[in-house]
Amino acid sequence: MILSGWGRFPKLDCKVTRPRSEDDLRALVAEGALIARGNGRAYGDAALSARGTVDMRGFSRMLSFDAETGLLVAEAGVLLADIITAFLPRGWFPLVTPGTKFVTLGGMIAADVHGKNHHKDGSMAASVEWVEVMDGDGVVHRASATENADLFGYTLGGMGLTGIILRAAIRLRPVQSAWIVQETLPAPDLAAAMALFEASGNATYSVAWIDCLASGDSLGRSLVMLGEHAAPADLDNRRRARPFVTPAKRRLTVPFDAPGFALNRYSVSAFNAAYWRKGRRSAGRALVDWDSYFYPLDGIGHWNRIYGRKGFAQFQCALPLAASEPGLRALLGEIAASGQGSFLAVLKRFGAQDSRFSFPMEGYTLALDFPVNPTTLALLDRLDAITLDHGGRFYLAKDSRMSAATLRRADPRLPAFLAMRAAEGRARSFASALSERLDL
């Protein structure tokens, strides 16, 4: 079966199985070279294995919920969207959420995803109480900060390469409504955007849309968006009466692949300029429903088709705090000069994180996407080099094209990760197209 990640690049012919029980899975791990796949929302080749892609959506039961503590135990194939549907009406929201709700619990753990609150609450790891992982011999281990701590540390952010994540216990956060009070702050350039992030460390959520085609004095102009879960006092009477009811959304969909020429420097540049002007005009406070705030793109089905049949590549790097400003300047300068703009350029301040192989580090992260073609692939190599020069690293859940040599230079934690892979035959039992490309 031809599979790809959300970026639809690369595509690979994979042997796919859909086990329904631990026994089914035990029979599969004996064959080796397996990778678990959730809902296919990693952008690149993280959840592809030609020899054994395991569709985990057959493990999709919620197992228990403690209404006192907000601790949810669920199988790895449960969708984040289903968790929200079930628990938001009861006043609970995921502690950490990525930018799409169409991810599975197992995928969120494997990628150690982060959200707009990373600077305050950390990554997914901060919300995971324990996880159960099947090893290459079919034995299931429970791992937490205190039990099998090594396995726990490497599984969070280990991209599925420590074993098959079967189930986990995660903490939800209590919320008083399904609404977010959003504050939009225009920043005319990069320094202003970074100053806004530094000044808003107390905001629960913060993220910026950045116009990556603006150059010169406007380099890095951004709309910084802060957010807080709305309290009853923030709602009008009608909404306060039913604080967890939000209007049903009209769902748009991209019905077919856009032709490759639809996105070019002129269309993207015009879009970005218009978006910037609109954002600046409507700056200030607004009440936004949770779905529009956290998952704006989920409202557009198959949005990955706007990049055409050849797919697109995401680039997301994290830069250490001290090198962030010069690093971002160099990256944005390179992108603006290339004219290869991206609609979906996102800038975010990360808080401190100490982890075995996860992506976030204290500093700034920049995420962009580009249609796949020789020009953009060459640009991405240049962006890799700039990131390395500034001591940064790369998000494997987004990556589809980086070289093994780049990863080796980017991540001093790699030797320890490889030692973990070598132990107990993990490298033989669990492998993905990503692990093969990056020699993991």
Added chain:
Amino acid sequence: MTLPPVLILGGRSDIGLACAHAFAAKGHPVQLAARNAAGLQPEATDLGLRHSVPVSLHEFDVLDTPGHAAFLDALPAAPGIVICAIGMMGEQEASELDFAAAAQVMRSNYEAPAAILGLIANRMEATGSGTIVGISSVAGDRGRATNYVYGSAKAGFTAFLSGLRNRLAKTGVHVVTVKPGFVATRMTAGMDLPAKLTAQPEELGAAVLKAVTARRNVIYVRPIWALVMAIIRNIPEPIFKKLKL
């Protein structure tokens, strides 16, 4: 307003569970009936956690027809909606070689489901309300060499549901016949099914919910199946008998 419970016969099947989720999401309490019902506890917990509805498990063997009345009597509340998702494909070849195997397929897909639904129909008729949903099959629309034992049983079941609907039309009890077409379930795992003709279980659950709400009589889950089966039913027999289907 409390909604009437939905009873799922064949509560372990993917189709039965998908229906359970669709109705539970609307707030209906769920009664799951199956053999070894205790083994369905994780499914029951999942349904309850997701939808905040009461879920109960009930030991039920459809082939034990003498036990049907006692099974219904033991339910915590009379169900307002009954969905029969019991089915057994069997091996066509085994059915050809051994009538005992064929009889098992016939009993599991027609005789025994008809027995329990007949009993439920009588009880619903007495109260003057209720909905019965029978998951039949497109295989019952015309017998084909590759699965005619299963198909003949489903044909019987389809006719039974049609007759039941006719009989109860004036009583307030409604009967829905569902012909799913291909559905990606455990029963079809490993078969090479065309994607455009294959529904996901959730799609089926949503279609059944819609059909019950709108009081539809006969539905195909994916509309394309109405066309496919219209063609298959209308191929003249002299030609049909020579086809490999």
